[in-house]
Amino acid sequence: MLASGVGSNLQALIDDLFCGPRIALVVSDRPKAHALDRARDVGIETAVLEFGSFPDREAFSAAIVDLLRTREITHVALAGFMRVLSPVFIEAFRGRILNLHPSLLPAFPGASAVQDALDWGAKVTGVTVHLVEEELDGGPIVLQEAIPILRYDDWPTLEARINDLEHRLFRVAVRAMVEDRIEVHGRRAMIKE
Ligand code: GRF
Secondary structure (H helix, E strand, O other), rough: OOOOOHHHHHHHHHHHOOOOHHHHHHEEOOOOOOOHHHHOOOOEEEOOHHHOOOOOHHHHHHHHHHHHHHHHOOEEEEEOOOOOHHHHHHOOOOOOOEEEOOOOOOOOOOOHHHHHHHHOOOOEEEEEEOOOOOOOOOOOEEEEEEEOHHHHHHHHHHHHHHHHHHHHHHHHHHHHHHOEEEEOOEEEEEEOO
Protein backbone atom coordinates (compact mmCIF):
# COMPACT_ATOMS: atom_id res chain seq x y z
CA MET A 1 0.00 0.00 0.00
CA LEU A 2 1.28 3.48 -0.88
CA ALA A 3 0.11 6.42 1.24
CA SER A 4 1.25 9.95 1.98
CA GLY A 5 -1.11 11.08 4.71
CA VAL A 6 -3.50 10.17 7.49
CA GLY A 7 -3.99 6.60 6.31
CA SER A 8 -7.64 6.12 7.22
CA ASN A 9 -8.04 3.95 4.14
CA LEU A 10 -5.03 1.92 5.13
CA GLN A 11 -6.71 1.45 8.51
CA ALA A 12 -9.89 0.27 6.79
CA LEU A 13 -7.85 -2.35 4.95
CA ILE A 14 -5.92 -3.33 8.09
CA ASP A 15 -9.24 -3.85 9.89
CA ASP A 16 -10.63 -5.97 7.07
CA LEU A 17 -10.33 -9.68 7.73
CA PHE A 18 -9.45 -10.46 4.11
CA CYS A 19 -7.19 -7.53 3.25
CA GLY A 20 -5.51 -6.89 6.61
CA PRO A 21 -3.36 -10.02 6.78
CA ARG A 22 -2.31 -9.59 3.14
CA ILE A 23 -0.72 -6.16 3.50
CA ALA A 24 3.01 -6.85 3.14
CA LEU A 25 4.40 -3.33 3.05
CA VAL A 26 3.38 0.30 3.43
CA VAL A 27 5.44 2.82 1.47
CA SER A 28 5.27 6.56 1.98
CA ASP A 29 7.02 9.53 0.44
CA ARG A 30 6.54 11.43 3.72
CA PRO A 31 8.45 10.28 6.80
CA LYS A 32 5.83 11.75 9.12
CA ALA A 33 2.77 10.25 7.42
CA HIS A 34 0.40 8.90 10.06
CA ALA A 35 -0.21 5.95 7.75
CA LEU A 36 3.26 4.71 8.73
CA ASP A 37 2.31 4.70 12.43
CA ARG A 38 -0.83 2.74 11.69
CA ALA A 39 1.22 0.11 9.87
CA ARG A 40 3.92 -0.08 12.56
CA ASP A 41 1.26 -0.43 15.26
CA VAL A 42 0.17 -3.73 13.77
CA GLY A 43 3.63 -4.92 12.73
CA ILE A 44 3.42 -4.26 8.99
CA GLU A 45 6.73 -3.42 7.37
CA THR A 46 7.13 0.22 6.34
CA ALA A 47 9.47 2.09 4.02
CA VAL A 48 10.00 5.78 3.29
CA LEU A 49 11.22 6.94 -0.10
CA GLU A 50 11.40 10.70 -0.25
CA PHE A 51 10.83 12.15 -3.67
CA GLY A 52 13.56 14.76 -3.17
CA SER A 53 16.22 12.07 -2.69
CA PHE A 54 15.88 11.03 -6.33
CA PRO A 55 16.96 12.89 -9.46
CA ASP A 56 13.53 12.62 -11.11
CA ARG A 57 10.15 10.88 -11.15
CA GLU A 58 11.54 7.98 -13.18
CA ALA A 59 14.21 7.19 -10.62
CA PHE A 60 11.75 7.58 -7.74
CA SER A 61 9.24 5.24 -9.39
CA ALA A 62 11.92 2.72 -10.33
CA ALA A 63 13.14 2.62 -6.73
CA ILE A 64 9.64 1.78 -5.50
CA VAL A 65 9.34 -0.94 -8.16
CA ASP A 66 12.66 -2.43 -7.02
CA LEU A 67 11.58 -2.37 -3.39
CA LEU A 68 8.25 -4.03 -4.16
CA ARG A 69 9.96 -6.68 -6.25
CA THR A 70 12.38 -7.59 -3.46
CA ARG A 71 9.31 -8.20 -1.26
CA GLU A 72 7.62 -10.22 -4.03
CA ILE A 73 4.64 -7.90 -3.92
CA THR A 74 1.94 -8.68 -6.45
CA HIS A 75 -0.67 -5.91 -6.04
CA VAL A 76 -0.58 -2.22 -5.15
CA ALA A 77 -3.23 -0.04 -3.51
CA LEU A 78 -2.80 3.74 -3.59
CA ALA A 79 -4.72 5.79 -1.06
CA GLY A 80 -3.82 9.40 -0.67
CA PHE A 81 -0.42 8.81 -2.28
CA MET A 82 0.41 12.32 -3.43
CA ARG A 83 3.04 11.50 -6.05
CA VAL A 84 2.42 10.67 -9.66
CA LEU A 85 4.14 7.43 -10.63
CA SER A 86 5.91 7.15 -13.95
CA PRO A 87 5.15 4.57 -16.68
CA VAL A 88 7.91 2.30 -15.38
CA PHE A 89 5.76 1.68 -12.30
CA ILE A 90 2.50 1.29 -14.22
CA GLU A 91 4.15 -1.17 -16.59
CA ALA A 92 5.55 -3.27 -13.74
CA PHE A 93 2.15 -3.72 -12.07
CA ARG A 94 -0.30 -3.12 -14.89
CA GLY A 95 -3.83 -4.19 -13.99
CA ARG A 96 -2.75 -4.69 -10.39
CA ILE A 97 -2.76 -1.09 -9.12
CA LEU A 98 -5.86 0.49 -7.62
CA ASN A 99 -6.31 4.15 -6.75
CA LEU A 100 -8.95 5.85 -4.69
CA HIS A 101 -10.26 9.24 -5.71
CA PRO A 102 -12.71 11.46 -3.80
CA SER A 103 -14.98 12.49 -6.69
CA LEU A 104 -16.98 10.97 -9.49
CA LEU A 105 -14.25 10.81 -12.13
CA PRO A 106 -13.84 12.18 -14.73
CA ALA A 107 -15.28 15.13 -12.77
CA PHE A 108 -12.83 16.87 -10.46
CA PRO A 109 -9.55 15.05 -11.04
CA GLY A 110 -6.44 16.21 -9.19
CA ALA A 111 -5.43 16.80 -5.61
CA SER A 112 -8.29 18.98 -4.29
CA ALA A 113 -11.33 17.11 -5.58
CA VAL A 114 -13.56 17.56 -2.52
CA GLN A 115 -13.10 21.33 -2.39
CA ASP A 116 -13.33 21.60 -6.18
CA ALA A 117 -16.77 19.94 -6.16
CA LEU A 118 -17.95 22.35 -3.43
CA ASP A 119 -16.53 25.38 -5.23
CA TRP A 120 -18.19 24.33 -8.47
CA GLY A 121 -21.54 24.17 -6.74
CA ALA A 122 -22.05 20.54 -7.74
CA LYS A 123 -25.09 18.89 -6.17
CA VAL A 124 -23.57 15.43 -6.29
CA THR A 125 -20.05 14.12 -5.85
CA GLY A 126 -18.73 10.75 -4.70
CA VAL A 127 -15.94 8.24 -4.69
CA THR A 128 -14.17 6.43 -7.51
CA VAL A 129 -11.92 3.39 -7.27
CA HIS A 130 -10.05 2.88 -10.52
CA LEU A 131 -7.22 0.93 -12.05
CA VAL A 132 -4.12 3.05 -12.51
CA GLU A 133 -2.92 3.70 -16.03
CA GLU A 134 -0.63 6.29 -17.55
CA GLU A 135 -3.23 9.05 -17.71
CA LEU A 136 -3.62 10.73 -14.31
CA ASP A 137 -6.92 9.71 -12.64
CA GLY A 138 -7.85 8.16 -15.98
CA GLY A 139 -7.81 4.35 -15.64
CA PRO A 140 -10.90 2.10 -15.93
CA ILE A 141 -13.40 2.62 -13.11
CA VAL A 142 -13.88 -0.41 -10.88
CA LEU A 143 -16.34 1.03 -8.36
CA GLN A 144 -18.06 4.38 -8.12
CA GLU A 145 -20.76 5.68 -5.85
CA ALA A 146 -22.43 9.07 -5.52
CA ILE A 147 -22.97 11.27 -2.46
CA PRO A 148 -25.28 14.30 -2.43
CA ILE A 149 -23.74 17.65 -1.54
CA LEU A 150 -26.04 19.13 1.07
CA ARG A 151 -26.93 22.78 1.44
CA TYR A 152 -24.75 23.39 4.50
CA ASP A 153 -21.87 21.11 3.56
CA ASP A 154 -18.37 22.45 3.89
CA TRP A 155 -15.08 20.64 3.41
CA PRO A 156 -15.04 18.86 6.81
CA THR A 157 -18.62 17.57 6.64
CA LEU A 158 -18.40 16.45 3.03
CA GLU A 159 -14.93 14.99 3.44
CA ALA A 160 -16.15 12.91 6.42
CA ARG A 161 -18.96 11.31 4.38
CA ILE A 162 -16.65 10.76 1.43
CA ASN A 163 -14.13 9.09 3.71
CA ASP A 164 -16.71 6.66 5.09
CA LEU A 165 -17.71 5.70 1.57
CA GLU A 166 -14.07 5.33 0.52
CA HIS A 167 -13.42 2.89 3.32
CA ARG A 168 -16.32 0.71 2.23
CA LEU A 169 -15.59 0.75 -1.51
CA PHE A 170 -11.83 0.36 -1.21
CA ARG A 171 -12.09 -2.88 0.79
CA VAL A 172 -14.40 -4.39 -1.80
CA ALA A 173 -12.25 -3.32 -4.76
CA VAL A 174 -8.93 -4.36 -3.21
CA ARG A 175 -10.31 -7.78 -2.35
CA ALA A 176 -11.62 -8.21 -5.90
CA MET A 177 -8.24 -7.20 -7.34
CA VAL A 178 -6.33 -9.64 -5.12
CA GLU A 179 -8.77 -12.44 -6.00
CA ASP A 180 -8.36 -11.63 -9.69
CA ARG A 181 -12.04 -10.82 -10.08
CA ILE A 182 -11.66 -7.52 -11.93
CA GLU A 183 -12.47 -7.96 -15.61
CA VAL A 184 -11.57 -5.19 -18.05
CA HIS A 185 -13.02 -4.70 -21.54
CA GLY A 186 -11.64 -1.51 -23.03
CA ARG A 187 -12.60 1.27 -20.65
CA ARG A 188 -15.12 -0.85 -18.78
CA ALA A 189 -14.04 -2.69 -15.67
CA MET A 190 -16.33 -5.04 -13.78
CA ILE A 191 -16.08 -7.06 -10.62
CA LYS A 192 -17.04 -10.69 -11.14
CA GLU A 193 -19.10 -12.05 -8.26
C1 GRF B 1 -8.64 10.12 0.32
O1 GRF B 1 -9.65 11.08 0.33
C2 GRF B 1 -8.32 9.74 -1.09
O2 GRF B 1 -9.43 9.68 -1.90
C3 GRF B 1 -7.43 10.85 -1.47
O3 GRF B 1 -6.64 11.09 -0.33
C4 GRF B 1 -7.35 10.72 0.81
C5 GRF B 1 -6.56 9.76 1.63
O4 GRF B 1 -7.09 9.58 2.88
N1 GRF B 1 -6.72 10.57 -2.67
P1 GRF B 1 -6.37 8.63 3.92
O5 GRF B 1 -4.91 9.04 4.02
O6 GRF B 1 -6.53 7.23 3.47
O7 GRF B 1 -7.09 8.90 5.21
